[in-house]
Amino acid sequence: MPEGHTLHRLAGSLTKTFADQRVQTSSPQGRFESGAQLLDGLVLTHAEAVGKHLLVSFDSPLRLHVHLGLYGTFVARRLPEPTPVGALRLRIVGDESYADLRGPTACELLDDDQVAALFNRIGPDPLRKKPDPERAWARISKSKAPVGALLMDQSVIGGAGNIYRAEVLYRQGISPFREGRSLAPEQFDDIWNDLVILMKDGVKRGRIVTVDKSDMRAMADLDSDRRAPDDRDLDGGEDTPARRRARRATGVYVYQRTGRPCLRCGVAIAAQEFYGRNLFWCPGCQN
DNA sequence: GAGCTATGTAGAC
DNA sequence: TCTACCTAGCTCT
Structure with missing residues (x-):
């Protein structure tokens, strides 16, 4: 259950686990089906956090924006991936690991303008490299x-x-x-x-x-x-x-x-x- | 196993 | 201001 430090740690973990890998994505729950289809087969380049928001980049102009809210979870584990259980919003599968996202407040794809708007509405983040x-x-x-x-x-x-x-x-x-x-x-x-x-x-x-x-x-x-x-x-x-x-x-x-x-x-x-x-x-x- | 609570936000009204 | 989100750790029974 996250404050900003959790998201920065998560971004580091996702980058370490999936960077430069072509990933498979799915939304077993169905609530992010169209987004998961757009991401499926792309190369995940890196993840970063701003405030309590997570942004995951792919070899695509669109970025995955996740906010875990009060009780969302995004957990990466080693393969093999188990059969999805319960409300699984998004699963990302890489070469050796998979990550499951559950219960987020936000899970959506953003273009550059929308990402810029997100950065604009969030105050300086003590964990970013050059906060103001x-x-x-x-x-x-x-x-x-x-x-x-x-x-x-x-x-x-x-x-x-x-x-x-x-x-x-x-x-x-x-x-x-x-x-x-x-x-x-x-x-x-x-x-x-x-x-x-x-x-x-x-x-x-x-x-x-x-x-x-x-x-x-x-x-x-x-x-x-x-x-x-x-x-x-x-x-x-x-x-x-x-x-x-x-x-x-x-x-x-x-x-x-x-x-x-x-x-x-x-x-x-x-x-x-x-x-x-x-x-x-x-x-x-x-x- | 049931019930309660929580590090949060967006959207409806 | 209220509600949805619908997880997970804890306590109680």
Whole structure:
């Protein structure tokens, strides 16, 4: 389930697996049948990511555009290919491997103009080679919208999602409720630079870890009471699935850690629905 | 095995 | 603002 780092990792994996191979494509589910027919028999040249979008190029003017949405998957495995099961939108078969795409929000073919339009509507991506953070700052510095919402807006910054939003604001001690225009330029620079570090690390690891090495031990100690009786009584409530999830998430400071004490100030991590998504933050140290 | 939830977006209204 | 997308990991029974 992807933020930008997942897509960049996927693009690298698809390139490595299929580059310069003539591929067979099909849409067993039928929802991408015409597109799969157009791609069938072409040479896949490379894949790249921009924000949370994936673009796959072939020896053709058309490019495959995929957005995985909340629960799409695109997984490559070694041949032999198994019989398709369930809602399989697209299968790509190469010389030694195949890849299955399931449940995407977008799976379509784009021409050059449409690809250009896609790039235009996505903000600078911290994982691209030469992103232009000034574009993001131009939007944020003029906006009355809360910075917690701006960081999730893909036209402001491409690729950051709910976890990176929560974690980078915590790491920089900035309240998600502050208006974008109230940030100092240096604060934006710190957010951007931290995103670059965290997201690159996410690509490398294949998962999001935002806790600094120097805090790892303290976080583990903080969570060492996983089965302690008072764990159920942080705010007087019963144990819940959310709380159990939170206890497992030791690689992050605030995301899905509702009710757990903040590593730095001890105040309970807060959560609320915010612009239709769950927002997590520390009311003690994010101002 | 059933039920719930989630790292997201597009499109309908 | 609501709904579709229809996966997959987790918990509960």
